[in-house]
Amino acid sequence: MNIEILSTGNELTTGALTDSNAAYISECLNQKYLTVNRHHTVGDNLAMISSVLSEIIQRADVLITTGGLGPTTDDLSAEAAALVINKSLVFNQSAYDAMKEFFERIKRPMNPSNKKQAYLPDGAVPIPNPVGTASGFKILIGTCHAYFLPGVPHEMKKMLKTYVLPEICQNFGDLNQKTGHQTIVCFGQGESELGDKIKDIPQMVEGVKVGTRSMFPELQIKLYATGKDVSSIELLLKQAEKICLERLGKYIISTNGESIQHVVGNLLRKQNATLAVAESCTGGLIAHKITEVPGSSDYFTCAAVTYANKIKIDLLNVSSETIEKYGAVSKETVIEMVTGIRKRTNATYCLATSGIAGPGGGTPEKPLGTLCMAVAYDSDIHFQKIVLPFGTREHKKELFAMAALDMLRRKILHLPLLFEE
């Protein structure tokens, strides 16, 4: 079973637009346990499109093409398809009627140039477009089921889901080999160390492939399983997951692809706990991450982004002597910050950060990338200092926020901390 995707458009080959359609279609097919082998992208050029089409239909069982179905002269997909099958474009009444009906529905006059969109390759079956003017179409070329969809994402998605996917599943979804995948999110190990620890999983669990992916500052392990049915795939993934958990344990943030802010949010919700944050170097990024999660107002009460020292003193009651003596980036200051936010908010858990995100501000004793962080829970306060010397200011903020949220996660779960005090 070989599925390929062709995206067309000068906006793609010039880089004016990133092709999100191919990824979307691939993900939809992958969720149905169907594997896409290859993506292609070419510009609005008749010779180029038809040559790529000719090439793909030799190999593929299914081809999904997006783009080039609009009313203008640089919309060439139907013409290219007709060229490849050596047929002409013919007026398709039902495609025309659907388009006319669409214009009536949105109360806009139909432009004469739209008529072009009702000309399909002879023998093509139109694919209705309920949310736009461009009719899609399907042709069977040899043994290749070739689907042509518009490039406008919301039109393509609608047509894919209502017409194309069900048909592909019906034709090809019943094969003996199905595939599934799972994402394990990790933090605190290098990609190569992580890769080393899981590389023998394919030998241990037959039918499972593994991969790693850096989604800075997360590292993800991807497990891909092939089996006869959904339950055997799930069993394989469970076995592989178990090995990952045994070997990577505390470095694993989630085994279902969830990011740290979702994991921490779920843990807090389960405990009926609340969270307040005092941020300096992370500059609001921890709060932003936490509030990315719908429903985070259930546990997140506030963040005090106390960038200026004066505000650390006024708002969090950090003593000016402490800042003067030890500096804003110090164990003493960050402990006073976490104490201050706890006093102000009475939250179950409190988290504080102070560090040097750069590009300036480093000293020999406190180099660029130094992060002091503290977690308060009950009467306990835990402190960690780490140095993350690489990357830009943006990278450092991301890494700092991740490290702080991971410290909180470990504290909630009573796990050992990642870095030494």
Next chain:
Amino acid sequence: MNIEILSTGNELTTGALTDSNAAYISECLNQKYLTVNRHHTVGDNLAMISSVLSEIIQRADVLITTGGLGPTTDDLSAEAAALVINKSLVFNQSAYDAMKEFFERIKRPMNPSNKKQAYLPDGAVPIPNPVGTASGFKILIGTCHAYFLPGVPHEMKKMLKTYVLPEICQNFGDLNQKTGHQTIVCFGQGESELGDKIKDIPQMVEGVKVGTRSMFPELQIKLYATGKDVSSIELLLKQAEKICLERLGKYIISTNGESIQHVVGNLLRKQNATLAVAESCTGGLIAHKITEVPGSSDYFTCAAVTYANKIKIDLLNVSSETIEKYGAVSKETVIEMVTGIRKRTNATYCLATSGIAGPGGGTPEKPLGTLCMAVAYDSDIHFQKIVLPFGTREHKKELFAMAALDMLRRKILHLPLLFEE
């Protein structure tokens, strides 16, 4: 001249990740008036990668490949390249030394599995990676200049700009025609309205091409100029910029590609002013954006991310009656928030937001996407309420933060506000 791009990785063919690398590389080449004809994407499969490589090198003058240079067993690009040229992988001392030096620089131990990354196809020239472990490499296969870069975007970009692009331009660029470009950042107009307003610029200023690009929530206008020397290019860009300014005026955030947080930061610094923020629905994103700018501690004093109503009351002195009577998302509450943060901080400018980012929480009177925002300066307080009903929670937060920062920008510049009160 035929340039093709190959992106590798199961995360791309499964749709887990959208391939932004191909678009980025294409745009960089396009800016140099070099045309990319085709993008290819395949998964981490040795036979597939080598077969596509064999196919491309028959046609292309330049091939740029991304991905598959990591330390793990599913990183197969070097092996595939070696297979295609019928050579073996050999240990490359300079690639190894560069990697070793990188680990020393970031003070991390080098893992034995990293050594794999120093094995390059026999005859390949390493391309240094100053920001990561994966060495790139280049091989000339027949007449095709094939470049292999890592898939991690910031590594790929660095290596593309410092090594690959200059070499391609030297080999294939038109030395008599130089090019320049300029990015104008806009906010507050739809892409098609914006496009209509600037589409005649190429007719008005010969030698200039224009494009628009949605970088949500910003809209960018790209001006591309071609000329014999830098000064004539600059003159062309100035003329085009003038037309944009005349037609788009207050919708223009910057004419040099700077984002709103940089523009606002520069305005505050010029006035020796300070800024404090009280955020509810934006959840720390405004603070995060402001503190993305190096040196923002010069003007940014603090943000109070008062998510819980109790904290709005305790920290910002919002009255509980106001919240009860008008709701947290109301003109009354957001004005008390901005008043409260001003009292606490004495900052020159204060900004406050309260709104409904969803997915739940909308009502007929206050629909999902409602944003109340206020700016305080001197004794004045300005209020705006807008409804931005589209997009996910993530989109809404981005749009809310942008709208609030743009309101602040307009207040600082004494421009009319974008939306009606």
